[in-house]
Every structure is written in C-alpha cells, then in structure tokens.
Amino acid sequence: MKTSEIRKLFPILHQDVNGHPLVYLDNAATSHKPVSVIEAVKKYYEWDNSNVHRGVHTLGSRATDAYEGAREKVARFLNARSTEEIIFTRGTTTAINLVAASYARSVCREGDEIVITPMEHHSNLIPWQQVAKATGATLKYIPLQADGTIRLEDVEATITDKTKMVAVTYVSNVLGVINPVKQIAEIAHRHGAKILVDGAQSTPHLKVDLQQLDCDFYAFSGHKMCAPTGIGALYGKKELLEKMEPVEFGGEMIDHVDLYESTWKELPWKFEGGTPIIAGAVGLGAAIDFLTEIGLGEIDKHEKQLTAYAMERITQIEGVSIYGPRENRAGLITFNLGDIHPHDVATVLDAEGVAVRAGHHCCQPLMRWLEVSATARASFYLYNNEDDVDRFIAALLKTKEYFGHAIG
Template identity: 65%
Template sequence: MNPWKKDFPILFQQVNEHDLVYLDSAATSQKPNSVIEQVAAYYQGYNSNVHRGVHTLGTKATDAYEGARDKVRDFIHAKKREEIIFTRGATTSMNIVARSYAMVHCKAGDEILLSPAEHHANLIPWQQVAKVTGAKLVYMPLESDSTILLEKVRPLITNKTKIVAIQHVSNVLGTINPVAELAKLVHEVGGIITVDGAQSVPHMKVDVQELDVDFLSFSGHKMVGPTGIGVLYGKEHLLNDMEPVEFGGEMIDHVDLETATWKELPWKFEGGTPIIAGAIGLGAAIDYLQAVGMDQVEAHDRKLTAYALNQLQSIEGIRFFGPLENRIGAVTFNLDNIHPHDVATVLDAEGIAVRAGHHCCQPLMRLLGETATARASFYLYNDESDIDQLVKGLQKTKEYFMSIT
C-alpha cells in the first residue's frame, strides 16, 4: 500500500458512490494532515500580524513566517534568504519579473526567447513586455514529441537575446526542459533566464545554484502546501537592482510627503500584510516533502508515469502527447472521436478526477492539432491501483460512447 496516502485525509471519501481517485495534482495537490494542522495552529494559537509588533503573538508569528523563508531557501538551495520573496503564486512571481526587470532592461530590437509550450502565465507577461518596450518574441522550435533540442535552440540565442523564459517541466506534457544548458547559453551572451518551476519544484530536487537560473517561480499549492502562496527566487544582485511593484506596508523604509525609500531585500517586494498562514503552511509542506525525500518523490512519480504510459497503451484509439521518456508527473491523451470534456465527465461519474481542456496552453494545443486534451497527473499519494482504475474508467468511457452511436 502507498505509505503516504494515509496522510491525506481528503482522499478517503467517495465521489459519485466510488472511492475517489485523484489524478489532477498538476492543477493542485492535496494537503497532508501536518500542513492542515500547522495552518490551523496559526489561526487558533498565534494569529497576529508580522514584523510590526513586539507582543508575544506577533513575535511568534514573525518567527514562523521568517522561519518558512529559511526553509524555502534550503529547499531550493539559494545562497541567501534575502533571495526568497513570498508572493501570491507562480503567476504573480513571473509577472514581477516581467514588470520590474524586463520592462526596465528590454528595448526595441532586444529578443525574448520562449517555448511555444509555455503556460499562459509565462507567455502573456512577455507579450506585454514586447508590446511596451518593442522587444521581439522569438520561439524555440519543438520536435514532433514536443521536446526541445539544444542544437536547434543554440543558433537562436544571440547578442540580441536579453531573456530566456522557460518552464522547467511542462504542465501539459510532463517534459523536462534543459534549463541548466539554456542558462549557460544565455549567460554567454549577457542575458538572463527566468524559469517557471511550478511543475518541477514539487516533483524533483531543484538546486538554483546548480542550474544557475536568475529567477525561479513556483507555487505552494502544487507541492502539498496551501493555495495563495508562492515564491519568487532571484539572484540577489538582480533583485537589488529592481523596483517593487506594490507599495505600502512593510516594504517601506522612510516616507515623507514627497518621497519614500524601500526596505532591503526580501521585504521591499512584500508590501502590505503578507500571506502569513500561507507561508507557514508552505514551510510545513517543505518539512513533509523533505521527510519523504525529494529523490524518493521523483523516483515514485517517474515510476507512476512510466506505468501509466504502459498500461494506457492497451486502450484502443488512445493518442498520447509528448515524449514516452524523460517526463514526470503527467500523461496527456485523447480518445478517438470522444471529446476530452466528455472523457472527464464519464471518469468523474466513476470517482476519477482528471483535467480536460487547453490547460492554459492554447498555442501548444494548436501545435498539437487539438482544441483540448485530457490529462492525468500524479503525485506521491498515488499508486498503480489509481492508474488501474483510470484504465478501467477509460474502457467504460469507450463502451458508453459506442453504445450511443
């Protein structure tokens, strides 16, 4: 039996008179008891604002909030805690990079290199940067299995390349992109790389110093933490050179009637009352994942992905998207002549939760020649029995639609 499933209380319920099979962790992960308890403990025992007071509850809340920052720093192996900015999520983090860094450093004639497989949150901000600054968006070619070949990308990285924006792991396909190699190439021409780590940080060890990325964005809710909390990692010298995008509250140092100055890192990017409970919950999530071991999390997720690809091949008329190897945490597919929304609806009737739609990746869907796909995504609380239920559910889906045609 899966040794971690017992820690996730939501999984022990019935949906439509079937035991729940949750296969939508790429959208949001479930939360273990330890995370739920830590968030509840804050609200029940020491709910208070941080940094601003000297009373006991305020001190305890501040210690927990800043302690979570230290946990994040350790988790992604950042050099300094000042490089860890708490945000509302990966989307907010990527928008801060676009607004505070790119809007200042890009100009007409510069180039921003992207993958056409990016989540909209790592695409639309760069469209806006290009619109305002006159910079040009350049897209990496994708192979037939939607992977990236460095040999084809290398000629696109030139002295005009100011930014490479890339997801570490595709939220649609589970493909793992060559981030470290791209970082090396763009640094050679004086540019920077900003990475969407929303799907990688939960599933594998991510060492920002080893990868040598300039910015990394990720969300707590995809890594067994609460919703509404995210992280922006940035190299200290870059963050020091950037202006905040929200003003007020604890990011202030000195204010007079005409001017103001900002606090030092990391607080200059955390205006207003911060996401205290969310940060504490994220810290608890990191404690949980580190107790399991990220090497073990990755091995488990890779094993499940390979098992799913193998078992699903038995279904006649199924079409997979993305590579059959070097992918993690998700399998994306369609069934011939059945819309993915219909697939997801029938699976839900069997208690199986999958995602159907364009997955916030409309340009990728067009490249795949699809309007939508179905996606089953896995995490440490899943096991082979969940995939076996998915296979049975898809067989029932086919039988149902054959019976009405």
Template identity: 70%
Template sequence: MNRFKQDFPILDQQVNGKSLVYLDSSATSQKPFQVIEAVEEYYKQYNSNVHRGVHTLGTKATDGYEGAREKVRRFINAASTKEIIFTRGTTTALNLVAISYARTNLKEGDEIVLSPSEHHSNLIPWQQAAKATGATLKYFELEPDGTLDIEKAKAVITPNTKLVAIAHVSNVLGTVFPVKELAQLVHQQGGVIVIDGAQSVPHMKVDVREIDCDFLAFSGHKMVGPTGIGVLYGKEALLEKMEPIEFGGEMIDHVDLYESTWKELPWKFEGGTPIIAGAIGLGAAIDYLESIGMDTIEEHDRQLAAYAVEELQKVEGLEIYGPLKNRTGLVTFNIDNVHPHDVATVLDAEGIAVRAGHHCAQPLMRWLNVTATARASFYLYNDEEDIQQLVKGLQKVKEYFGNVFG
C-alpha cells in the same frame, strides 16, 4: 509510497458512490494533515501580524513567517533569504519579473525567447513586456515528441537575446526541459533566464545554484502546501536593482510627503500584510516533502508515469502527447471521437478526477493540432492501482460513446 496516502484526509472519501481517485495534482495537490494542522495552529494559537509588533503573538508569527522563508531557501539552495520573495503564486512571481525587470531593462531590438509549450502565465507577461519595450518575441522549435533539441536552441539564442523564459517541466507534455544547458547558453550571450518551476519544484530536487538560473517561480499549492502562496527566487544582484511593483505598508523604510525609500531585500517586494498563514503552511509542506525525500518522490512519479504510459497505450484509439520516456508524473491524451470534457465527465462518474481542456496552453494545443486534451497527473499519494482504475474508467468511456454513436 502507499503509506503516505493516509496522510491526506481528502482522499478518504467517495465521489459518486466510488472511492476517490485523484489524478489532478498538476492543477493543485492535496494537503496532508501536517500542513492543515500547521495552518490551523497559527490561526488558533498565534494569529498576529508580522514584523510590526513586539508582543508575544507577533514575535511567534514573525518567527514562523521568516522561518518558512529559510526553509524555502534551503529547499532550493538559494544563497540567501534575501533572494526569496513570497508571492501569491507562480503567476504573480512571473509578472513581477516581467514588470519590474523586463520592462526596465529591455528595449527595441532586444529579444525574449520562449517555448511554444508555455503556460499562459509564462507567455502573456512577456507578450506585454515586448509591447511595452519594443523587444521581439522569438520561440524555440519543439521536436515532434515535445522535447527541445539543445543544439537547435543554440541557433535561437543570439547576442540580442536578453531574456529566456521557459517552464522546467511542461504542464501538458510532461517534458523536462534542459534548463541548466539553456542557462549556460543565455549567460554566454549576456542574458538572463527565468524558469517556471510550478511543475518541477514539487516533483524533483531543484537547485537554483546548480542550474544557475536568474529567476525561479513556483507555487505552494502544487507541492502539498496551501493555496495563495508562492515564491519568486531571484539572484540578489538582480533583485537589488529592481523596483517594487506594489507600494504601501511593510515594504517601506522611510516615508516623507513627497519621497519614500524601501526596505532592504526581500521585504521591499512584499507590500501590505503578507501571506502569513500560507507561508507557515508552505514551511510545513517543505518539512513533509523533505521527510520523504525529493529523490524518492521524483523516482516514484517517474515510475508511475512510465507505468501509466504503458497501460494507456493498451487502450485502443487513445493518443498520448509528449515524450513516451523521460517524463514527469503526468500523461495527457485524447480518445478518438470523444471530446476530452466528455472523457472527464464519464471518469468523474467513476470517482476519478482528471483535468480536461486547453490547460492554459492554447498555443501548444494548436501545435498539437487539437482544441483540448484530457490530463491525468500523479503525485506521491498515487499508486499503480489508481492507474488501473483510470484504465478501467477509460474503457467505460469507450463503451458508453461506442453505444451512443456506434
């Protein structure tokens, strides 16, 4: 995979006098020339609004925007482009479902089931939906290594379970949750399942029809695409019954002084001027990822994560969180007696970018019995040399704080 590193111009630089080692792709991925140039071409050559104009630039912009929707449909194997809603990102997509679907369909006595490892974006919207409807929040029990036992999950999902919301991959633990099996369980009880795909769609082939999920949310910026663009996939039958939550131009069919009607799917959920450049950039990102192959990317990320676990276990006083095997491309850890923010600061001095904090998963931090952790996350442009540089950087962390407090 080393040959792909040269596609990412930002990686060819020094930080604090050291060659940049970027290990924060779970927060946001870097962008290849192909994506940057696609966005630049739109602004330079056919910048125009979509759907409204009949002039040449407007037609080309519309073709680019709707062409990107078809690329997304194919990428996740949705049945129709009607099922692909462009949003600002995963957070917006999840909130759309929580407001438009959950608040309309749930009532007192119904249950919403989550995992304690959820990102705040897949937790707070359901807290608010429960408060608004009288529904009850329930949680799966995690195993000590942060995995989910599907047999135990069966006992949590009942006839009162109307909605399950869960990340496909934990942004802290790297755990790959059994979403296909969970979908079968919740459907047997007549409920729906919402999947946060922010950490899975960039790293593995996700087929919404194979999983049989009802909703899937993900972001472009985590899959080498632009910031500010995301996707909500929803089954057409469910989206048809849902009301939009933003109103204005683009999403209307007919407007009178006292009543209005909406456009058909998917446009009824895309009020206002849409994220045109972002969608075109996302389409270019999908082209780029598909040129490599999602199976290739998944295998690379898993192998690199396994190598990182192996090497980091050699660092004395370092604790790794989550499963040691069957994880995607990230490793979250702490070093004895060193705050993760201090770990990240020393690593930054060595040109190594990692994330430190609670990772928008405070309930999970409490489950781990820590206040914060450090996280190194990998993607197709990382290699074993990057892991070796991380290990060397962590040894410097230990040396520095050993000298300070020793």
C-alpha cells in the same frame, strides 16, 4: 515511507465521489494537503495569529518567527544562497509578473529579444507578450520537435546577442517534457541574457538546486506541493533583485516616507508590500518539512515507476493518442480518446470517481501546435498508486464502450 502509509496522511483521499472511492489524478493543477500542513495552518490561526514585523507583543513575535522561518526553509529547500533572494508571492503567476514588470521592462528596448517556447503556460507567456508590446522588444520561440521536446541546437540558434530575457518552463504541464534548463541557462548567459525558470511543475517532484541550475530567477507555487493555495515564491539573484524596483507600494515594504519621496526596505521585504500571506507561508514551511522527510528522490522515483505503469496500460487501449515524449517524462499523461471530447471523457471518469483535467490547460498555443482543441490529462503524485491507475484505465475502457461510435 510506503505509499499506503503516505495516503493515510491525506484526509481528502478517504471519501467517496459519485458512489466510488476517490481517485485523484489532477495533481498538476493542485495537490492535496497532509495532516501536518493542515494542523500547522490551524495552529497559527488558533495560537499565533498576528501581523508580522510590526508588533513587539508575543503573538507578533511568534508570527514573525514562523513567517521568516518558512522563508529559511524555502531557501534551504531550493539551495538559494540567502533568504534575501526569496520573495514570497501569491504563486508562480505573480512571481513571473513581478520579474516581467520590474526587471524586463527596465532592460528591454526596441530591437531586443525575449525568448520563450510554445509549450509555456499562459502565466509564462502573456507577461512576456506585454513586455514586448510595452518596450518594442521581439518575442521569439524555440521550436519544438515532433514529440514536444526542444533541442539545444535550436536553443543555440534562437538565443542571440540581442536576447535580453529567456523564460522557460522546467517541466511542461501538458507534455511532461523535462527541459534542460541548466544548459539553456548556460547558453543564455553566454549571450549576456538572463533566464527565468517556471518551476510550478518541477518543484513538487524534482530535487531543485538553484546553484547548479544557475538560473537568474525561479518561480513556484505552494499549492502544487502540498501547501495551501495563494502562496508561492520568487527566487532571484541578489544582485538583480537589488537593482529592481518594487511593483506594489504601501505598508511593510517602506523604509522612510516623506510627503513627496519614499525609500524602500532592504531585500526581501521591499517586494512584499502589505500584510503578507502569513498562514500560507506557515503552511508552505510545513509542506517543505513533509516533502523533505519523504525525500524528493523517492518521490521522483515513485512517480516515474507509476507513470511507466500507466503508460504501458493506456497505450494498450485502441484509439488513444498520447502527447509528449514516451520516455524521460514527468508524472503526467496527456491524451485524447478517439474523437470523444475531453470534457466528455472527464465527465464519465468523474462518474466513476476518477478526477482528471480536461481542456487546454492554459496552453492554447500549444494546443494549436498539437492540432487539437483540448486534451485530457492524468497527473500523479506521491500518494497515487497502481490501484489508482487501474481504476483510471477501467474508467477509460467504460468511456470507450459508452462512446464506441467515436473510436477508430
């Protein structure tokens, strides 16, 4: 499907912002929703709205079928072995916290190690800080190279037989680095450690095969892949999930309740206490259908071509600093324009109808490693095109002209 045809399927793109046609380049923060996803959520609320797994009436049965059908789509999309291994959550953050609180706290002891990288989003950093504080384990970091990448030699040197948990992002939301998670998983397993992969920035853009990656846990959010906000999932290997205790208790996740003791339902429901995010799951299923029809390979190819074009254009602007590798990177460019504060850059771009992100991107330790307080970021998705890039570059040139004294 051509990009021009894809764009027609996203209603939000067809509007003016500050008197200019919208150019949306903040996809690493959240993506927009196609008509098919919007209609799926609307249909659920108009026709099937009911709680799941409880009522025997028709609406309850339809809602349950839609909810569990979405789980089946997630399992196929990621090539999980079973729907039992797919836990619906509010998103990546909740999924990582579940593993940290339930699995890591139960296996880590004083003297054990938890290994992560300095490029992690706060959601894949702070939970491990808390586990280390609670258990006495040591938090260790795989060092970064000058371009923000990591070397497998350093992974080998950092992970030891004391390592119990490795947690690493598949794709950096700042650097655009695509980490070799399959090889990192092999190293972790060789030392008896388990690995969690933060898939927030990979799942919307790359074909993910969990059996090939052989990670123990994988977390992602729906809203970055054309689905509604507030829905995501945790994948965990069945043998690990079965040993883990729930972290939320109440209705839906119980099997038998006495006054002083209770037992839990089987997987995956023992981790889904309370009324689940039913409409979100329905929307996630519709988003997976949409992305599957277009093809993750085509999306990846399109984004790589668009990023290469954008990189060629932006590097011609004097005074621009680019962070992360120049090649083999995901579809985003993080940058600074001379001494202009990124918030000022984003404000001028917004006045031209161009939406980018500015700030520390929930990666404060990485900002300190880069020796900056903040950066601006343009991130691309399947509905962006070269015209968007040209508008972005033109707005940057206008910003440079406006703040000319701060360049060079």
